[in-house]
Amino acid sequence: MSEQIARGSFEITLTPGEGVLDGTGRFDFVKTWSGDLTAQGAGAMFSAGDPGAGAAGYVAIETVRGTLLGREGGFALLQRGLMDSDGVTLEYAVAPGSGTGELVGLTGALTLDTSNGHTWELTFRLPD
Helix, strand or coil: EEEEEEEEEEEEEEEECCCCCCEEEEEEEEEEHHHHHHEEEEEEEEEEEEEHHHHEEEEEEEEEEEEEEEEEEEEEEEEEEEEECCCCEEEEECCCCEEEEEEEECEEEEEEECCCCEEEEEECCCCC
């Protein structure tokens, strides 16, 4: 398995939902991925804290279906974001064992740049 890198951007639509626990928020979302990954994504995001005061966090899970560098299939992304006085931290990881189709065995992590839209870079491995 050699390491590969894919790049692109996505468009996201968020829909507010009912929080599952007191003091939490929820958003359902859909994404359209473009670039080296052409796909549709859907997921749910759960948040807590006070974003207006600059202190909050979220976790999300997203299923993605499409084509990654010519390989068709799907996978799940696990996301975590934190915002505090030290800045913003975003982590995205491919859920182990979630790959389907030609993406079975996919592992990797995604970095996201939100300074001008949503551009991403996925560093990943796939079985040969």
